[in-house]
Amino acid sequence: MTDAAISVRGLRKRYRGSRRPAVDGVDLDVARGEVVALLGPNGAGKTTTVEILEGHRDRDDGEVAVLGTDPADGGRTWRARIGVVTQSATDLLELTPAEAVRHFARYYPDPRDPDEVLELVGLADAPRAVVKLSGGQRRRLDVALGIVGRPELLFLDEPTTGFDPQARRDFWRLVRALAAEGTTILLTTHYLEEAEVLADRLTVITDGVVVAEGSPATLAGRQSRPALVGWLEDGRPRTEATATPSALVAALGQHFGGEVPGLSVRRPSLEDVYLELLSAAAPEPALATAGGAR
Amino acid sequence: MTALAPPRLPTILPLGLARGALELRRFFRSRETVVFTFALPTVLLVLLGSVFGDHAEAQGVTSSQVLAAGMIAAGIMSTTFVSLGTDIAGDRDDGTLKRLRGTPMPAAAYFIGKVVLVAVTTVAQIVVMLTVAVAMFDLSLPDTAGDWLTFAWVFALGVVGCSLLGIAISSLARTARSASAVTQLPYLALQFISGVFVNPITALPTGLVVTASFFPVKWMAQGFRSVFLPDSMAAYEPAGTWELDRVALVLGAWCVIGLVLCLTTFRWRRGQDG
Numbered sequence: 075m076t077d078a079a080i081s082v083r084g085l086r087k088r089y090r091g092s093r094r095p096a097v098d099g100v101d102l103d104v105a106r107g108e109v110v111a112l113l114g115p116n117g118a119g120k121t122t123t124v125e126i127l128e129g130h131r132d133r134d135d136g137e138v139a140v141l142g143t144d145p146a147d148g149g150r151t152w153r154a155r156i157g158v159v160t161q162s163a164t165d166l167l168e169l170t171p172a173e174a175v176r177h178f179a180r181y182y183p184d185p186r187d188p189d190e191v192l193e194l195v196g197l198a199d200a201p202r203a204v205v206k207l208s209g210g211q212r213r214r215l216d217v218a219l220g221i222v223g224r225p226e227l228l229f230l231d232e233p234t235t236g237f238d239p240q241a242r243r244d245f246w247r248l249v250r251a252l253a254a255e256g257t258t259i260l261l262t263t264h265y266l267e268e269a270e271v272l273a274d275r276l277t278v279i280t281d282g283v284v285v286a287e288g289s290p291a292t293l294a295g296r297q298s299r300p301a302l303v304g305w306l307e308d309g310r311p312r313t314e315a316t317a318t319p320s321a322l323v324a325a326l327g328q329h330f331g332g333e334v335p336g337l338s339v340r341r342p343s344l345e346d347v348y349l350e351l352l353s354a355a356a357p358e359p360a361l362a363t364a365g366g367a368r
Numbered sequence: 369m370t371a372l373a374p375p376r377l378p379t380i381l382p383l384g385l386a387r388g389a390l391e392l393r394r395f396f397r398s399r400e401t402v403v404f405t406f407a408l409p410t411v412l413l414v415l416l417g418s419v420f421g422d423h424a425e426a427q428g429v430t431s432s433q434v435l436a437a438g439m440i441a442a443g444i445m446s447t448t449f450v451s452l453g454t455d456i457a458g459d460r461d462d463g464t465l466k467r468l469r470g471t472p473m474p475a476a477a478y479f480i481g482k483v484v485l486v487a488v489t490t491v492a493q494i495v496v497m498l499t500v501a502v503a504m505f506d507l508s509l510p511d512t513a514g515d516w517l518t519f520a521w522v523f524a525l526g527v528v529g530c531s532l533l534g535i536a537i538s539s540l541a542r543t544a545r546s547a548s549a550v551t552q553l554p555y556l557a558l559q560f561i562s563g564v565f566v567n568p569i570t571a572l573p574t575g576l577v578v579t580a581s582f583f584p585v586k587w588m589a590q591g592f593r594s595v596f597l598p599d600s601m602a603a604y605e606p607a608g609t610w611e612l613d614r615v616a617l618v619l620g621a622w623c624v625i626g627l628v629l630c631l632t633t634f635r636w637r638r639g640q641d642g
Contacts, residue, residue, distance in 0.1 A: 128470055130637075150377050150472040158470030163463025168397040169390070177390050180383060181473045183375035203397075219467065 078139070079227050079258040080104035080127060085136035087122055087282075096122045098282035100136070106226075109249075109259040111273035113266070115352060119282040120262040121161065124231055127260070128158050141227055154182050157225030157257075159216045161232050167205040171197045171215050174204065175222055182223035191218050195248060210241035217248065227258045234268060246271055266344045278351055286351050290344055294351055299342045306336035377472060384480025387473075391485040405451060405489065409443040410496055416565065417505050427600045431567065436501035437596040438564035441588035443497050444526045445558070447490040450551045452482060452534030457547030460538070465636045479535075486531050494523070507596055515595045518612065522591035525619035529584050532626025539633040562586035568604035577606060584622045591615040 082102040088095040097119040104110045112120045125131040126138065129145035129152075138144055143152045166174045175192055179185035192198045195214040200207065204215065213233060220228060230249070234242045242265075249272050253259055263269055269276055270290040278286040278293070286294045301319040305312055305326060316322045319339050326334045342350075396402055413436060420431035459465050468478060501507040510516050534551070541547035561576040562585040563569025569577055569586070580586040593601065594610035602610050 130466065130469060150474060153470070154377060154472040156470070158467075160463065160466055160470065163467055165459070165462040165464040165467060167462075168394040173390075173393070177386065178471065180378060180386050181471045183377050183472075220470075223471065 077106055078103060079106045079108070079141060080260065081137075081139045082123075082127070083137040085123065085126065085138060086134045087119075087126060087131070088134055095134075095282050097126070097133075100279065100282065100284055102277060102284070104227075104258060104260055106258050107253075107256050108275060109253045109261065109273050110275045110277060111269035112260065112262045112277050112279060113264075113269055113348060114279035116264075118279045120279055121231060122282075123279070124229055124260065124262055125160075128156065128160075128229055129153070130158075130160075154223055155226050157220035157223060157228040159220040159228070159230045159233055161235075163216060166215075167203065169204055170202065171200050171204060171207070171211075171218065174215065175218050178219045179222045184224055185222050186224050188222060191222050194218075194221075194251070196244065209236050210238065210245075213237070214245070214248070217245075221252065221257075225257065227260070228252065230259060230261045232262055232264065234263070234265065242268070266348055270344050278348065280352055285354075293344065294347050296342060296344070296347045299347070302338075302340050302342065304336065304338040304340075305334045311336065380474050380476050381480070383473060383477035385484065387477050387481025388484025391481045392488055395485060395489065405447060406493055406496055409439055409446050409493065410500055412442075413439040413497055413500060414504065417501070427598055429597055429601055430505065432505040433501070433507050434567045434593065434597065434601070435565070436497070436505055436507045437593040438562075438567070438589035439501075440494060440497055440592050441526065441562075441585055442555075442559050442564050443493045444490055444523065444588060445530050445555055445585055447493045448486050448527055448530035449534040449537070450548075450555050451489065452486060452531055453537045453541070453551035454544065454547040455485075456482070456535055456538035457541040457550075458544040460635065460638050461544035469636050482535070483531070486527065490527055510595050518591060519595045522588055522595070522615060522619070525616065525623060526584060526588040526591075529619055529622035529626050532623060532630050533584075536626060536629035536633050539635050543638070558583050558585040562589055564589055570604065570606055581606075581618075584619055587615045587618045591619075 080102060081104075082100060085097050085100040085102075086095055087097040096117075100119070100123055102110075102112075102123070112123065114120050122131065126133045127140050127145055129140075129148045132146060138146075140148070141152065141155055145152075169177075172188065172192060175188040179188045179191075189198065192200075195218045197211060197214055197218060200211060204212065207215065213236075217230070217233065220230075233249075234245050237245060246268065249259065249261075253272075259272075261269070261272060273290060275289055276287065276293050277284055288294065288296075291297055300315040300317045303314050303316060303319050303322050303326070314322065323334065323337065323339065326337070416439075417432035417435055420435055423431045465478075498507070498509070502509065510519060537551055537554075538547060541550045558580065559565055561572060561580040562583065563572065563577075563580070564585065566572055569580070569590075572580075577586075590605060590610065591612065593605075594612060594615075599610075602608065605611065
């Protein structure tokens, strides 16, 4: 029990006035020191799950232990051991990042040095009021406030939404530094590249149910999927999935008598696997008939 | 703070005071909030006081002096009920409360912070209004210890009761934007029926006076009139006396009702968050 940061069995939650449960029997395990990403489309139940784990929401059913404590009974001592970065806060506008971080450090029994935290998130040189920060700086402040208490477990809910590519890469470096220090991280994201870079393990949720779990390299048998060979024939792109790409390329070489126009060979990306999982797990009624052959 | 292990959670009172300092810093940095919070009751006092002018009510007391005593009650309601109602709805809307809920900050520290904010802004408000009333309308400050004592407890009960009601009404507003509308209606309506703008209160229809008597503003205004006006003016009150015992009773009752409403209705989350 003590080496599990998060242990969830049969988690269920239905919102009032909603016919479908938002979370419908989710099991989830996160070991200490692990970085786990929760993936899934909007409305899949990711944020609901995370908010229940953070103690922000009640659940209808299921067993939940976060750092060995049921979040529904989590007191101050428990909250001091977790860090929470939620979506879209617009508070603290009149303060500077340094003032905000110093203030939040006071809430914790053993906080990090606020100046070090500001340095770590790259806001040491941002003396301006929070209202003037860019979206990326604002999000890094959210992370600063989430980690200033030296959490054993950090929740990051869609932390890089709206980032430009450079800001996203800086942010990934920050998350990896935290993970390297031993912080357990549960991350939700829409960006598969982000999940692939950061997470040790992925859990895909759709319609409140876990549909797949695994490492980024092996999710849903990704490593043993057929390769996709693409080329141009009569000026039109062709693609073929094959377990023996070398043989196919050799055959194509003979067919074209030399160079194959527009040749590409690739393994299915995480995104390919993910989108396949979603369409298999929850076919839209209209698409179910059209794509029934698959 | 100390090198002793294991580290203990910070105690509540210093955290509450730290929150109070943060709240004050935020408040005084948003200049529009400062200007308009303090200006509204003061400008009304100046305008209405000038309109009523030196018209003598009785015993050398002018209408503007009667108005000033009542407007102080309205000023308290403005910095407590209206400000807190909109401020907390804002905290719910912009993620402040959600963020705090994810930290080991105890709820009590949040409320202590709001108490500090309200105490400082209300005292500042009353100082501004009294200065204007003394300078423009020759209102005389109380000269007996008894009157100051009355001032102190009417002020204290009024601030506590109206603050608690402000916290409670913040849960009624679904968003920060609707909060100012939600708080302004009772604020303005109560001023009109509580003998703040219309004096003496007995000039109002009985039904309105009876309605006003269920709410704190009428009693705060009456308590402050007893402090700032000569005792002979008590003849213009509905009962013909200042009824200070009843002032204490009603304001005290609202403190209890306000506390119960806060404890039963306070939400950390926004209404639409399910």
